[in-house]
Structure formats: structure tokens, C-alpha cells
Amino acid sequence: MNESLPQVSVLIPCRNEERTIGQVLEALHRQSFPAGRMEVIVADGRSTDGTRDKIDGFARAHPGWVLRRVDNPGRSAPAGLNAALREARGEIILRMDAHAIPDPDYVEQCVRAIERSGCEGVGGGIDIQPGGSGVMARAIAAAVANPFATGGVRYRSGGKEGEVDTVPFAAFRRDVFRRVGEFNEQVPVNEDYEFNYRVRAAGGRIFFTPKIRSRYIARGELGALARQYYFYGHQKAVMLSFHPKSVRPRQLIPAFFAPSLAILSAGAFLLPPLAIILGLELAVYAAVSAAFAGREAAARKEAALLPALMLVFFCIHAAWGAGFWIGAARSLNRLLRGRPAA
Structure with missing residues (x-):
């Protein structure tokens, strides 16, 4: 049965x-998917903490389970994915994240979704x-x-299953990589979105189903969050140099908010009337931010979240x-100097 x-x-x-x-790794x-039909390949980007020891220790503690660690000298996520991809033997390639905890039937649901969709x-x-553990x-x-x-994308806010632009921690048929190539190492952040865009540009389809679930551990501090979203914005601009049609109108709103x-x-300081426009812009933003933050805080029954959420939204x-x-x-x-955009 499992051989099929x-x-x-x-x-x-x-x-x-x-x-x-x-x-x-524990998840x-x-x-639920048979262990004999699955392998896990971790591409470590020259970690300086105890990550490698954790991986190797887990492999020793579970000798009957196929877990391999490969080196990622490039250190970035796409470089690591490509290093692991070259070692992979599977017919289905599933990209997981070190911050994501998949549900027990995650792999099984991915396989089912590929087959039925x-x-x-x-x-x-x-x-x-x-x-x-804190409010922030x-x-x-x-x-x-x-x-x-973040724009209300379906994988964050929920919704019906169907075709979408992108999904996180996706599973792909192996032949997709033969058709569109590996992950783009010139896009070290948002590499999954860039890859999904190339799949769709080549005539492929990306499918979302709420039956596939994982828990994602968010950044715990405001500074770490700011760095994360700075790099998201930075790499969106880089991606546009490769795929100008990939941007969505909703993604341009924060792009124009900050410079405005x-x-x-x-x-x-030079034209005092501009201060009125600035005040109006800030007032509208604060009102909308407070409305969303207030609704979220009320739903979670935690009043202290309201000001914290407004700060996080702005960040x-x-x-x-x-x-x-x-x-x-x-x-x-x-590009003007004739070099790659990344």
C-alpha cells in the first residue's frame, strides 16, 4: 500500500x-504520512549557535528516520533550498521553514491536494x-x-480553497523544477513568492486549501519585526527588476506611505500648508489603524493590545x-552599472 x-x-x-x-523536526x-516514503533534508547556513547539534542529535535519536543535514555556504534561504534540492530524491518537493510547525497531517494533505487538484x-x-510572552x-x-x-492574503486570513498567487511552505511536483529552474538566489527574501510567480508565468497553477495547516512562530521583538519587513520591502523591489508584472496594487500602498x-x-518647513496635508494623512492613518487595532483587541479581549497593535502596524x-x-x-x-539587481 505505502509503495503506491x-x-x-x-x-x-x-x-x-x-x-x-x-x-x-519533532512535528x-x-x-501521519508513512515515514518510509518521506525524507527530511535540512540545509544549514553555517549556524553559529547550537542549530547543527540539535539537528545531528535528533538524527541520532531517530536512526530509522531519514534526516540529513547538508551545508549551505551561501547562507540564504534560496541557496539552502537549492543545496537541499540537489540532494532530494522525492517525486514531491515540500519546502518547510524553521519557524513553522506543521500539523500532524501536513504532508499527507499536501500529497492529497496535489493529486486531486x-x-x-x-x-x-x-x-x-x-x-x-509579552504584550508586544x-x-x-x-x-x-x-x-x-499584510493585505489579507488568503493563507493568513483564511478562505475557500482554490487557485491563488502564492502559498507558504508549499509542496511541488518534482518536474516543476525541471521546467522553471531552481529557487532564485538573487532574491534571498520572498524567494517562495518569486518561485511561485515563475510557476504561474510558465502556465502552472498554485492551489490553496485550508486543510493544510501549520503554526508559524512570529518575531518576538519590534526590532526583529522591523528588520524582517525592511528586507521584505527591499526584496520586493529587487524582484520587480526580474518580474515587473509581479507587483499587486495593494503592495504599493506602504511603498508610498513612508516616503509621503x-x-x-x-x-x-518650507511650505507651511503642507503641514495640514501631513496632519490629515496621519489622522486618517491613525483612525484606520485604531479601527483595525480596536477590533483585534476586542476580539482577543485584551485592551493593552490596542496601542501595541497601532505601533506594530506603523512599524x-x-x-x-x-x-x-x-x-x-x-x-x-x-542595473545602470551592468550588474545583477540583487
């Missing part, structure tokens, strides 16, 4: 993830968990799942917008 099931290769890029890698070890790639929803950590987890902060504040703030939008324009400037400069 496809072989699945689970690829995990990681670097300095000793806090979470053990949980991810994969407990999958006929699509090239499949994925599901994520339940975002706080990366700490809870606010971050709530914010990154909120449509005001900077321009109006600077211009108000996400400002960091993403700043990253986008800095990335755009750097990409343009490199």
Missing part, C-alpha cells in the same frame, strides 16, 4: 534556529503564534495576520516602505 504513495522530500533552510528547529517526525504547487493556511509579542503575532498590516510622510515632513508599513525604496535605488544603481 509518492516519495516526499521535505527541505528546510535554516541558520541559527536552535530555539525552533527541534520543534519543527515532521510525527506526521492537478496543480503544480499546493499549500495552506498558517496560524501565527507569538514569539514571546502578542501584538506582533496578531498584526502579521491582520489584513491592515518623509516628503511632507521636510516640505512643511510594518514604515519598514516595508523604507526597504522598498532603498532596494529600488540599489537595484537601479546596479
Whole structure:
């Protein structure tokens, strides 16, 4: 019976993830999908903490389970995915994350979804968990799942199954990589979105189903969140140099929000009427932010979340917008000099 099931290769890029890698491996070890039809390949990006020891220790403790660690000298996620992909033997390639805890039937549901949908790639929803115990950590987890902060994509906010632009931690048929190539190492962040875009551009389809679930551990501190979304914005600009049609209108809103504040703030010193426009923009933003934050805080019955959420919303939008324009400037400069955009 098991021999009729496809072989699945689970690829995990990681670097300095000793806090979470053990949980991810344990969740994969407990999958309902037969262990004999699955292998897990972790590409470690030269970790300097105890990540490698955690991986190797888990492999020794479970000798009958196929877990391999490969080196990722490039350190980035796409470089690690490609290093693992070259070692993979599976007919289905499943990209997992060192911050994601898959449900017990995750692999099984991915295989079922690929078979019944006929699509090239499949994925599901994520339940975002706080990366700490404080109010700010809870606010971050709530914010990154909120449509005001991240645009209401289906895998974060939920919805019916069907074809979508992208899904996280997706499973693909092996032949997809022969058709569209490996992960783009010039896009070290958002590499999954870039890959999914190429799949769709080649005529493939990406399928979402809420039956596929995982828990994602969000950043626990505001500074870490700001860095994360700065790089998201930065790499969105880089991606545009490869795929100009990949951007969605909703993604441009934070891109223009951050510079508009900077321009109006600077211009108000020279043209006082601009201060009125700046005030109106901030008032509208604050009102919308407060409405979304208030609804979220009320739903979670925690009043302290309201101001924390408003701060996190602003952090996400400002960091993403700043990253986008800095990335755009750097990409343009490199292109003018005849070098790759990344």
C-alpha cells in the first residue's frame, strides 16, 4: 500500500534556529504520512549557535528516520533550498521553514491536494503564534495576520480553497523544477513568492486549501519585526527588476506611505500648508489603524493590545516602505552599472 504513495522530500533552510528547529523536526517526525516514503533534508547556513547539534542529535535519536543535514555556504534561504534540492530524491518537493510547525497531517494533505487538484504547487493556511510572552509579542503575532498590516492574503486570513498567487511552505511536483529552474538566489527574501510567480508565468497553477495547516512562530521583538519587513520591502523591489508584472496594487500602498510622510515632513518647513496635508494623512492613518487595532483587541479581549497593535502596524508599513525604496535605488544603481539587481 505505502509503495503506491509518492516519495516526499521535505527541505528546510535554516541558520541559527536552535530555539525552533527541534520543534519543527519533532512535528515532521510525527506526521501521519508513512515515514518510509518521506525524507527530511535540512540545509544549514553555517549556524553559529547550537542549530547543527540539535539537528545531528535528533538524527541520532531517530536512526530509522531519514534526516540529513547538508551545508549551505551561501547562507540564504534560496541557496539552502537549492543545496537541499540537489540532494532530494522525492517525486514531491515540500519546502518547510524553521519557524513553522506543521500539523500532524501536513504532508499527507499536501500529497492529497496535489493529486486531486492537478496543480503544480499546493499549500495552506498558517496560524501565527507569538514569539514571546509579552504584550508586544502578542501584538506582533496578531498584526502579521491582520489584513491592515499584510493585505489579507488568503493563507493568513483564511478562505475557500482554490487557485491563488502564492502559498507558504508549499509542496511541488518534482518536474516543476525541471521546467522553471531552481529557487532564485538573487532574491534571498520572498524567494517562495518569486518561485511561485515563475510557476504561474510558465502556465502552472498554485492551489490553496485550508486543510493544510501549520503554526508559524512570529518575531518576538519590534526590532526583529522591523528588520524582517525592511528586507521584505527591499526584496520586493529587487524582484520587480526580474518580474515587473509581479507587483499587486495593494503592495504599493506602504511603498508610498513612508516616503509621503518623509516628503511632507521636510516640505512643511518650507511650505507651511503642507503641514495640514501631513496632519490629515496621519489622522486618517491613525483612525484606520485604531479601527483595525480596536477590533483585534476586542476580539482577543485584551485592551493593552490596542496601542501595541497601532505601533506594530506603523512599524510594518514604515519598514516595508523604507526597504522598498532603498532596494529600488540599489537595484537601479546596479542595473545602470551592468550588474545583477540583487
